[in-house]
Amino acid sequence: MKVSYFPGCTLKNKARDLDEYARKSAERLGITLEEIPDWQCCGGVFTTAKGEIATKLSSVRALKYAAEKEQPLVSVCSACHNVIKQTNYAMKTDSDFAKKVNNYMAEETPYNGETQVHHYLEMLRDLVGFDALKEKVVNALSGKKIAAYYGCLLLRPNSVMQMDDPENPKVMENFIKAIGADPVVYAMRNECCGGYISLESPEFAKSKSNAVIENAKAQGAEMIITACPLCKYNLIKNGADIPVVYFTEVLAEALGVKEDTNE
Amino acid sequence: MQVKEYKPLIVAFCCNWCSYAGADLAGNNRLSYPADVKIIRVPCSCRVNPMFILRAFQRGADGVIICGCHPGDCHYTSGNYYTRRRMAALFSMLDFLGIEKERTRVEWVSAAEGAKFAATMNEFAETVASLGENKRLEDLRCKR
Amino acid sequence: MNKDFIQEEILRASGVNPKKCMKCGKCSATCPAYDEMEYHPHQFVSMVENGDIEPLLSSESLYKCLSCFACIDRCPRGVEPAKLVEAVRLAVVRQQDKNHLTANDIPALLDDETPQQLLVSAFRKYTK
């Protein structure tokens, strides 16, 4: 099965391993991630204000490309997924916005939100299936207590993202179970790490990140996994004393493709 | 030759529970509306058969208005919903036949809305009057 | 700027109807940036509703909102306070010379691991 793939800026730089583990693992699971040629940066944050057109065009172009190939669009970075999904939702539901965008794009066929947008985790859950994933696992991470950190971008706003129950998400926990480890449920898993503010108010961001780490540790976590480069950066920078890794890394490890990557 | 002043003829079907009572309230409060409006009492707006409306136009009515309880307030639970759906279909067909959409109307008037009843009738009568005499459906055989 | 105009513009740009608010304060209860803010999410809602926008325009609170959308998801009335904060912020940064962040500020804020995502989004949030 082939899907269109939007890696995003950070995955070409600081989060290279998030990207590489994702590609290797997908291949092992029988899914080819076809990188969209000439993709442009999503902008990192979705502007909710109405009348913002230009900042959303890069997402629309990626969406339209996937639509033409009749493939679902998959991304792995939480921020890219959030921006693309929200843009797609606006194209589908806000006819005024869609009209303006289509006028601007001046393409032959207008785009109206036809593409299915999946986060990599949704791809694992809905396209691969956690049971099928489990069968492909060669290095089960048995006994490892892993805390999933969702942050904000994967789940909210729920009316648009529709990924999981935003207050009691299960997709990452089920993923952790599928690779043989034990999920640690903790309340702060869907709270903000301080994200965007870490540039200007590092101390404030630190307090937010610490609350997440402390809560995960208090509930017994030995490792935190995340899908967001910014979350990972914040948690590590602010003194996480347990490993914080991308979920694709533990996936690659479980599937036995981690070493290939490093070669 | 003396030209007789044109007076529109308007038939209003009012449901017994809300709109007919609303019309009574308009009377109680002495809120006037044109005498061109003649009310026929029906138990529920959903009792109004499209046949009645066609007959009225055929016999020379210039406008027909159906008044019922507000959606959700129907004395018979759901009658006004039937009215709304049926009349939407009928009115667009009449429009196609040349009876302008402005000559037909469904309006929700509660038993407490005497003022709304009078205002609606004034406005509707004025609209119909501005359209002039209705000719399209008049059956020439019935004409005196 | 004209007061009514700016209120109208903020309501239009955000798509938020502050009249739906029942003043429960759940947005401010849920806000992770509450203690950093001078005006809190529930105040944004009521101040915009009352047209008392001037103090918001000059408040640092605009740049403290984490855009985590927790207030949007947890509001029982569907008011979406974060969208109001963003609309007010945009009303400010879109003015001449009101960018909250400039390229010159960046080098001092960086470290080796700063992800690109952080810079891109900061520019999108804080500049025109």
Place this chain on the structure above:
Amino acid sequence: MQRVGVFVCWCGSNIAGTVDVHAVAEALKSEPGVVFSTDYQYMCSQAGQDIIKQAIAEHNLTGIVVCSCSPRMHEATFRKTAQAAGLNPYMVEIANIREQCSWVHKDMLTGTEKAIILGKAAVAKVNLNTPLTPGESPVTKRALVIGGGIAGIQTALDIADAGFPVDIVEKQPTIGGKMAQLDKTFPTLDCAACILTPKMVDVAQNEKIRIFSYSEVEEVGGFVGNFDVKIKKKARFVKEDICTGCGACVEKCPMKKNPNEFNLGMDNRPAIYIPFAQAVPKVATIDPNACNMLKNGKCGLCARVCAAGAIDYTQKDEIIEEKYGAIVVATGFNPISMEKFDEFAYNQSKDVITSLEFERLTNAAGPSAGKLIRPSDGKHPHTIVFVQCVGSRCDACAEKGKEYCSKICCMYTAKHAMLTRDKYPDTDVYVFYIDVRTPGKNFDEFYRRAVEEFGVKYVKGMVGKVTPEGDKLKVQASDLLSNKQLHIDADLVVLAAAIEPDKSARPLATMLTASMDTNDFFTEAHPKLRPVESPTAGVFLSGACQGPKDIPETVSQAGAAASKVIGLLAKDKLTGNPCIASSNELMCNGCSSCERVCPYGAITYVDKEFRMPDRTTKIRRVASVNPAVCQGCGACTVACPSGAMDLKGFANSQIIAEVDAICK
């Protein structure tokens, strides 16, 4: 041909002021069928009515038209007058020349002209009137109450008190409902069991009342006065009439670990159980999903220890058919699921509980024998946070929660907070509220006492996040009045969950053809003036199935529903409204269009034998209107494609005659 009499009323100057009444009477004289026409100062007066009676006798009138005030005012009066003179009361038509003519027009000429036209329309209609007789149907003098909570219990007791037999259908093994689970009741703080259980015993001992516990309504047919109901009595694998409720089986049952529904799963019960000590009927029930004997055929211990020999593993569901004259719905409520509200960590921590669970925790018969403890570790909680309006008052478009105020939460939370502070003064108690709504007798005083005498800390604000960490619950909340975000380390968090109608209500409403609102609360016939009747004749509403209610309100509504039922059952026969639909069987093509639009389920299809012109017979499917159920809205008459369906009193021909008279 009718012989019509026309009577034009002056109504003093009310009509005569703007309508030339003589001219009207004169003009109508020449209308077809009119043999007599007159006018009089006050037609509704005794003298006016005598004129009508006299004219009916003298001129052999077969129909009359009264040009007067609105029929909503005096139609009934003039029908009685006609009846007194030997005329069928439905041979009377009113032309409304006051409210809809003289009062809204100022000019004598226009007024008179319009009055004449309205009179002509009425004459045209009365010419086509036929005498109508209201149908009569017998009344089965037995009532059915669906639901055995306090609402159902009170309704049943009141009906039985009037001497009518009543059956209660309760789906749980015992009656008592939610009130049986409560600890104390506001605002007087008397114990719920102390006031409820005597009533339950009254029900059990009342000769007029039968209890079908562990039973559900399966099918409802018939109509007001004559309902046919099928009740499914689920197999409880214990013979009810033999079981003494001794509890030996419960003690010996080896399958002990099943969540105890009565304690909301906070402790366990055996596979064979009696929900609580004061259960009515006090009979054991076997849970077929838990019993090893029923699942695997192994065990049989309860049968061996039962001295009475009441255990019967072969028992099957039983269907009971009964006739009822009236049905009372008392299906009650449930707290909504907290599944979607995990910002309060209900699914993550045992120490986040709902208010109903709190009731069980403080109830002497509850899982902790009335000791207030944390469910997780059994320790005494020192800081308790109550959160109000969880899932109530949400936006219609919100993804979770209900739009309405659940009404009872403010008071029970004040009660919980007060009782906690009373019994455990070392406990800090916070109540987060949006508004405190206490409209009720002694309610606000009660809430004030909680604050002023018992020191409950009421905080205007809401909880945004509960984070279980270690053995604490970190509560993040807003205090709007001091403009602060609070961080409280709590030991117990209690959520005032919104309440919703019981899930069984929706299918039941379909069976009863009773209407519901979008929240699945039953709709009343009139929100102010008929609050305990459903729009469907013979179906009455009691308790929270109609909307959120506290106990005093439920009990008074239960009594009101009972009095309506008694009023119905006291009649030997029901007279209906004769202006109902009827189908011309020869024209009916059996298409079912009318059946589908009827809001009352009054139309059924029957196979009927028809004699054909060639003397053969043919069986055809035709519509049949149940005159006792039809309310006469006329929806079916328009839906009927063949014109077979018509409405008596408002027939197609009559309305067309009016249209023709107006459009001349």
